[in-house]
Amino acid sequence: MRQKTKQGLQVVGLVDQSCHEILTTEALAFVEGLCRTFNGRREKLLHRRQVRQEELDQGILPTFLDSTKHIRESEWTIAPLPKDLQDRRVEITGPVERKMVINALNSGAHVFMADFEDANAPTWENTIQGQVNLRDAIRRTIYYENTKTGKSYQLNENTATLVVRPRGWHLEEKHLVLDGQPVSASLVDFGLYMFHNAKELISRGTGPYFYLPKMESHLEARLWNDVFIYAQKQLAIPKGTIKATVLIETILASFEMDEILFELKDHSAGLNCGRWDYIFSYLKRFRNHPDVVLPDRSQVTMTTPFMRAYSLLTIKTCHKREAPAIGGMAAQIPVKNDEEKNREAFEKVRIDKEREVRDGHDGTWVAHPALVPVAKEVFNHYMPTPNQIGKKREDVEVSAWELIEVPAGSITEDGLRMNISVGIQYIESWLNGNGAVPIRNLMEDAATAEISRAQVWQWIRHPKGVLDNGTDITLELVKRIQEEELEVIRAELGEERWERGRFDEAANLFTKLIEDDEFEEFLTLPGYQLLN
Ligand SMILES: CC(=O)SCCNC(=O)CCNC(=O)[C@H](O)C(C)(C)COP(=O)(O)OP(=O)(O)OC[C@H]1O[C@@H](n2cnc3c(N)ncnc32)[C@H](O)[C@@H]1OP(=O)(O)O
Numbered sequence: 001m002r003q004k005t006k007q008g009l010q011v012v013g014l015v016d017q018s019c020h021e022i023l024t025t026e027a028l029a030f031v032e033g034l035c036r037t038f039n040g041r042r043e044k045l046l047h048r049r050q051v052r053q054e055e056l057d058q059g060i061l062p063t064f065l066d067s068t069k070h071i072r073e074s075e076w077t078i079a080p081l082p083k084d085l086q087d088r089r090v091e092i093t094g095p096v097e098r099k100m101v102i103n104a105l106n107s108g109a110h111v112f113m114a115d116f117e118d119a120n121a122p123t124w125e126n127t128i129q130g131q132v133n134l135r136d137a138i139r140r141t142i143y144y145e146n147t148k149t150g151k152s153y154q155l156n157e158n159t160a161t162l163v164v165r166p167r168g169w170h171l172e173e174k175h176l177v178l179d180g181q182p183v184s185a186s187l188v189d190f191g192l193y194m195f196h197n198a199k200e201l202i203s204r205g206t207g208p209y210f211y212l213p214k215m216e217s218h219l220e221a222r223l224w225n226d227v228f229i230y231a232q233k234q235l236a237i238p239k240g241t242i243k244a245t246v247l248i249e250t251i252l253a254s255f256e257m258d259e260i261l262f263e264l265k266d267h268s269a270g271l272n273c274g275r276w277d278y279i280f281s282y283l284k285r286f287r288n289h290p291d292v293v294l295p296d297r298s299q300v301t302m303t304t305p306f307m308r309a310y311s312l313l314t315i316k317t318c319h320k321r322e323a324p325a326i327g328g329m330a331a332q333i334p335v336k337n338d339e340e341k342n343r344e345a346f347e348k349v350r351i352d353k354e355r356e357v358r359d360g361h362d363g364t365w366v367a368h369p370a371l372v373p374v375a376k377e378v379f380n381h382y383m384p385t386p387n388q389i390g391k392k393r394e395d396v397e398v399s400a401w402e403l404i405e406v407p408a409g410s411i412t413e414d415g416l417r418m419n420i421s422v423g424i425q426y427i428e429s430w431l432n433g434n435g436a437v438p439i440r441n442l443m444e445d446a447a448t449a450e451i452s453r454a455q456v457w458q459w460i461r462h463p464k465g466v467l468d469n470g471t472d473i474t475l476e477l478v479k480r481i482q483e484e485e486l487e488v489i490r491a492e493l494g495e496e497r498w499e500r501g502r503f504d505e506a507a508n509l510f511t512k513l514i515e516d517d518e519f520e521e522f523l524t525l526p527g528y529q530l531l532n
């Protein structure tokens, strides 16, 4: 069904009651204004990413920019933080699904990052229903009943501060078309949320707060800042009301942290270490460098030198600018029906959070409500104040070389099998509308799945792509293992789940991603063509 605004934004997709409530004429006009004003710049910045890739392919390595030295070397700070973003010691994340929104807000975490990005498969239904869920949560009318169990859900008196992550600049929303072109998904998620909720949030003593994903440069941050200025003006709310935390989750952004904070400084709420996309970005941007081959995914941790360098630099940079530096996501989640494994998983999370807080992070992410107390206990112990922005970490020195240093390690058959199996299982879930899934007792989302497929792509192509038993990793080997792993998945899940699943499509997409010499920028781009 198609619906057309006066100005020309078309809705291409099912228009149900939720759509009528969210896609009002006024809301669509607001989104259209955003798209008309900013899409040209978005496209240019995406093109710039390609140019930067070509330079990297030619061996021009990233460095701290000469042109912005004055920003790095001068004294300035971000604007003061609002009260409800000063203590962010535990942040839970999750997709914008109704039950999870309620559970996350009730979890005891200080912040809930409601995710239209890595944890969400952007079906039209998830996109619109996500907006409905957030609208209802903000107004505290949200209610959910599980008809199978009879369990009902509503908000507790005290809930987490809500922060929303719109989709990244690279994604489009095909169900909204302007002048024949799908519009920017970032502007849709941001625009609809702002339009419906900014004033309501302010009236309730909080504000429109965002997490901004997958940026590659300070110019992309400047675009967001201009979007904020425009939106605040259009909606007649004070400049600086919007606050945004930028995920440093691309290798190139780690060379521009000061500049990113500076661009957003009236709207900044600091930086976060998006470790999973960061690993993916490292693989992606150096994909044509035969020497930059990472070991098994499980061996690349936050204590791997290039990851540790990035996390410490984030803390130092943020604190110099009076900005919070939020830590990242440990992938462990509770293990059901195995106490010993569950204890080990919790211990891994505890160790990760202890390193973060002792280094100087002001808060951290958890993927599951059961992990909130774990992270909270660690942060309460080591961080008696609301944050530790006062810990300046001037002792930290990180060179350009340390940010990109290739780590040592091995590639094992288990690691290869895991990448293939997890990659396909994740894509299959995503195609079914689930963007965050438990696989082998770990949280998997779009970022972790990207690492899996990028590693296989690289290992096939580079001479260092050799298993620790001496076997060369070839496309033929990967295809054979893929067949075997599909049989394992089928046996594990059972015939019924297999038959109603989309495993053939997922396996075909995975094969295409690793077969194509042209590295696909994001798996969600071809994936989106298969999504309703
Ligand atoms: C790389 C990055 O970008 S990280 C950030 C993006 N990723 C995420 O946000 C992942 C968030 N986590 C999740 O989605 C889930 O925890 C998963 C998919 C990993 C595991 O989910 P499940 O196996 O269903 O968890 P489990 O069965 O243990 O859940 C128990 C309860 O906790 C709830 N729950 C689990 N995780 C969350 C969460 N993150 N937020 C809110 N509620 C949650 C479940 O809804 C369930 O509720 P119920 O008992 O009322 O039915």
Ligand SMILES: O=CC(=O)O
Binding pocket: 118, 247, 249, 273, 274, 275, 276, 277, 278, 328, 329, 447
């Ligand atoms: O978004 C977070 C990440 O680790 O990626």
Ligand SMILES: [Mg+2]
Binding pocket: 118, 213, 247, 249, 274, 276, 277, 447
């Ligand atoms: Mg990410």
